[in-house]
Amino acid sequence: MTGTGQDTGGSGQGQLRGLKVVEFAHVVAGPMAGSMLADQGADVVHVEAPGAGDAARAMGPVRDGVPLWFKVAGRNKRSVTLDLHHAAGREIAHRLVAWADVVIVTLRAGRLRDWELDWEAVHRINPKAILLQISGFGATSSRANEPGFGKMGEARSGVVHLTGFPDGPPVHTGFSHGDAVTGLMGAYAVLAALHRRAGDPGFDGEWIDLALFEPLYRLIEWQIITYDQLGAVPERAGNQLAVAPAAVINTYRSGDGEWITVTSATLRSVRNVARLLGLPEEDYATSAQQHEGRETLDKGLREWVAARTTDECLAEFARAEVVASRVFTAADIVADPVYAERGDIITVDDADLGPVRMQGVIPHFHRRPGKVWRTGPALGQDNHLVYHEWLGLAEEELAELEQHGVI
Numbered sequence: 001m002t003g004t005g006q007d008t009g010g011s012g013q014g015q016l017r018g019l020k021v022v023e024f025a026h027v028v029a030g031p032m033a034g035s036m037l038a039d040q041g042a043d044v045v046h047v048e049a050p051g052a053g054d055a056a057r058a059m060g061p062v063r064d065g066v067p068l069w070f071k072v073a074g075r076n077k078r079s080v081t082l083d084l085h086h087a088a089g090r091e092i093a094h095r096l097v098a099w100a101d102v103v104i105v106t107l108r109a110g111r112l113r114d115w116e117l118d119w120e121a122v123h124r125i126n127p128k129a130i131l132l133q134i135s136g137f138g139a140t141s142s143r144a145n146e147p148g149f150g151k152m153g154e155a156r157s158g159v160v161h162l163t164g165f166p167d168g169p170p171v172h173t174g175f176s177h178g179d180a181v182t183g184l185m186g187a188y189a190v191l192a193a194l195h196r197r198a199g200d201p202g203f204d205g206e207w208i209d210l211a212l213f214e215p216l217y218r219l220i221e222w223q224i225i226t227y228d229q230l231g232a233v234p235e236r237a238g239n240q241l242a243v244a245p246a247a248v249i250n251t252y253r254s255g256d257g258e259w260i261t262v263t264s265a266t267l268r269s270v271r272n273v274a275r276l277l278g279l280p281e282e283d284y285a286t287s288a289q290q291h292e293g294r295e296t297l298d299k300g301l302r303e304w305v306a307a308r309t310t311d312e313c314l315a316e317f318a319r320a321e322v323v324a325s326r327v328f329t330a331a332d333i334v335a336d337p338v339y340a341e342r343g344d345i346i347t348v349d350d351a352d353l354g355p356v357r358m359q360g361v362i363p364h365f366h367r368r369p370g371k372v373w374r375t376g377p378a379l380g381q382d383n384h385l386v387y388h389e390w391l392g393l394a395e396e397e398l399a400e401l402e403q404h405g406v407i
C-alpha cells in the first residue's frame, strides 16, 4: 500500500493506513463503501458539490437543527467541495484521481462520461487506480444510465418478496438495507483488488462494477437453485425460512409484552428446546422428526414464552442452552452489557453536538484496530488540507477557485 507521507490528522491507524481513496459519490451506497475503508484507517476524500453538499447531510433525524445521521455516515472522512460542472473543477477532480489508489463513483453513467470520471478516463489518468462504480443496474446493462435507489435494488434482489407474512404485503427492512450491503460489498471488492495489486508488480488497475440489486441477490441463499431444480418459487413465510422451514425459528411475545426470537439450527439445539418444553426428547432425535414436529415446537414455545416474563424466559433459555434473544430496540442496545464489553458503542466529540454515541468500528482487529477519530465533517472542512497540502495547489489558486464557486 502506498503511504501518503502526509499528515493524516487523527487517522493513520488501522489495517488500511496510507490507502488513498476519493469518492465522487452521494447518498448512501457509495459513501458507505468509503466509510468502511475509512473506519479501518484509509484516507478517504469525499467530494461534494458546493452549497448543500451530499444530500445525505440532510437525511434522518435532527437535533437543534443539526442532522444526526451524517455524523456517523461521514465519519473519518475528509470533506472537500468541488463543482464538477466547471472545467476547473473537473481538472481538480482528475488530480484527485491521479492521487488516489481507489476511486469510488456513484454518479450516473452519462454524467461520469461527461465529467471524465468513467472507467476509460480514470484508467487513462491513473492506470493503477481501482475504480468502484456503483449503479442501479450495472455498467454493462442496457439500463446502465438509469437512476437507481437502494429500495429498487432490494425489490429486484428477491429479498422483499421473501420478507413479511404470507397473508400480508411484501415489506422492506427498516433501514437502507440494499444500500448498506452494496457499500459493504463494494469495500470487500476493493480489498480483493488490493490483494491482487499487492502481489502483482504489473498491476494495471481494476474496474469493479456493482449494481444495487446484486449484493442482496448474492445473499439470498437457496432461492435460485430451488427454482431451477424444483421449479418452486420461494414465498414469504413470516419468520420462517422460505421453502425449507427450520424446526425452530420464530418470534414469541412474552408475558410482559416484549418479543423474543428463538432459533435452533442443529439437532442438539432443537433437542434442547424439546427438553425445556417437557416434550419427549426421543421424538426429536432426527432431522426428519424435528422437521415433522416443528409446529408442536412452535406452539409449545408460543405458550411457554407467553406464560413468563422476558427476563425469566431469557434466563431459562440460557440455562437450557437454547439460543434466544430479546428483539432489541436502540435503547436495549445502549443498555446491553455485551455491547459494552465489546466496545461497540463509542463516544466521539462532535463540534456541533458535543459528545455523541454511535457504533464503534466493526469488525474488531486486535492488533491494529481501526478508530473513529472524527464525526462527519462540515462541508468543505478539508479543502485546505486536501487541495493545498496534499495536492499542492497554491493558496492564491484556492482563493480564486473559491471566488469562482468552483470549490
Ligand SMILES: CC(C)(COP(=O)(O)OP(=O)(O)OC[C@H]1O[C@@H](n2cnc3c(N)ncnc32)[C@H](O)[C@@H]1OP(=O)(O)O)[C@@H](O)C(=O)NCCC(=O)NCCSC(=O)C(=O)O
Pocket: 026, 027, 028, 029, 030, 047, 048, 049, 050, 082, 083, 084, 085, 106, 107, 108, 111, 134, 135, 136, 146, 147, 148, 149, 150, 151, 176, 179, 212
Ligand atoms: C442517486 C442517483 C439516482 C441521483 O441521480 P441524479 O440526481 O440524476 O444525479 P447523477 O447521478 O446524474 O449525477 C449528477 C448530479 O450529481 C450531483 N452532484 C454530485 N456531486 C457533484 C459535484 N461534486 N459537483 C456537481 N454536481 C454534483 C448534482 O446534483 C448533479 O446533478 P446536475 O446538477 O443535474 O448535473 C444516481 O446518482 C444513481 O443512480 N446513482 C447510482 C446508484 C446509487 O448510488 N444510488 C443511490 C443509492 S443510496 C439510496 O438509494 C438512498 O439514499 O436511498
